[in-house]
Amino acid sequence: MFSGNLLIILLVLVAFCALTVYRIVMDIRKKSKCPADRDLKNAVLGFAARRGADHENIISHLGMCEKCRKKVSDLNQADSSK
Numbered sequence: 001m002f003s004g005n006l007l008i009i010l011l012v013l014v015a016f017c018a019l020t021v022y023r024i025v026m027d028i029r030k031k032s033k034c035p036a037d038r039d040l041k042n043a044v045l046g047f048a049a050r051r052g053a054d055h056e057n058i059i060s061h062l063g064m065c066e067k068c069r070k071k072v073s074d075l076n077q078a079d080s081s082k
């Protein structure tokens, strides 16, 4: 019976580790996925005002995505030309 209990504990540990890894991977995927133009704009315009989880994700995404940085500067230019 002891080895049966040990197996269950081992399975729980493995499941927990898998869940942790899954969460980390999902978090990275969420950050590496390009946000919508509107979300990008909102995050940049409300840079100092808003401090939500999405905002943090978008700002850290901007740090690693050149495509979105370009998009943001295009959006800013479009705004200032109005």
Ligand SMILES: [Zn+2]
Binding pocket: 032, 033, 034, 035, 061, 065, 066, 067, 068
């Ligand atoms: Zn991006």
